[in-house]
Amino acid sequence: MNEPLANLLAALDLTDTGAQTSEDIFTGPSQWMPLGRVFGGQVLAQSCVAAMRTVPDDRIVHSMHAYFLRPGDVTKPITFGVDRIHDGRSFSTRRTQAYQNGLPILSMIASFQDVDEGLEHQVEMPADLPDPESLPSPLETLEGVDHPVARYWATERPFDMRHVPSPIFLRVDGEHVAHQAVWIKTIGELPDDPNLHRAALAYASDYSILESIFRRHGIAWSTPDLKAASLDHAMWWHRFGRVDEWMLYVQESPSATGGRGLALGRIFDRSGRLLASVAQEGMVRVPLGGRRE
Incomplete structure (x- = not known):
């Protein structure tokens, strides 16, 4: 596996450090970035993974809402605290706080749902766009x-x-x-x-x-x-x-x-x-x- 992809998988493989007080605690590494600030998508993905670890396997994430509070430091790991806000018959809600140096850098709430049947429709994908293989990397x-x-x-x-x-x-x-x-x-x-x-x-x-x-x-x-x-x-x-x-x-x-x-x-x-x-x-x-x- 190439190094950038291996680094992505390593960043998303959080360490479970156990429940403390009312939260489940996880830690994860920060990926290197040329300007020294943690990539926001990394913290979003890690926060999702932390929340996923606290819900049953048959409930899947369907939405999340997050605020970036402070820039992250690529030289330091990130701690994720997950609050199990609610578990209902069909939905679960989790709040994840990402911390460095004891200060929150991101706050996210995510919702999970059982697989269910329902109405189906969607907007159409734009037509007549060039194929990716025809475009420069x-x-x-x-x-x-x-x-x-x-x-x-x-x-x-x-x-x-x-x-x-x-x-x-x-x-x-x-x-x-x-x-x-x-x-x-x-x-x-x-x-x-x-x-x-x-x-x-x-x-x-x-x-x-x-x-x-x-x-x-x-x-x-x-x-x-x-x-x-x-x-x-x-x-x-x-x-x-x-x-x-x-x-x-x-x-x-x-x-x-x-x-x-x-x-x-x-x-x-x-x-x-x-x-x-x-x-x-x-x-x-x-x-x-x-x-x-």
Whole structure:
């Protein structure tokens, strides 16, 4: 198994340190990041795993709502405290708090449900988009760029990402619109554990969702003095899908104001099944000279 994917699996393999007072306690490592701050998707996924460890196997996560409270430090492990808020006949609710140095860095509430029958419908996946195999990989896009962040994007992430119409790493090509799509999958196969795939989907959901805000204003990730951070994150799992197979992450931003932007996302498998919906508000601060309306 390649190193980035092995690191992802290691990060999601939490250590159970036992129940203390009213909480179940778990610990997990922090993955290295070039700027020294823990990737938000990592903490989301680990918080989901911690909550999953406290519910029966026949109850699956269907939604979570989280707030990012403080930046995490990649040099330190993370402690996860899970509060068993409620167990009903069909649903269970868990609150997970992620801590470093005794301070919370993320607070999440997740809901779990028994497998049940019900009404079925979904929105359609966008048609006539290029296949992922026809689009350049991050390694191809960033070839020759000698920068720690570029090297991380190109070779050290556990996910392959192919942007439609093009990535915004270095520049924003084409029309400045508040929407985009990204083909995404892990760079290798994962074990068959369904909860692992659900947690990894939460991990990946934080990667590019704010880019629909950036694209609307012609802002590339390389814009000098760009400051962006996730403030909160909500996710709803609709149907099971494997994250080691190509998925289409469709993203749009309905609004940006007051130094914040809202982004919405839908994740489809390649056959068009809607796997999950995502919403995130982020802080986006750009120097006046960095805007390209």
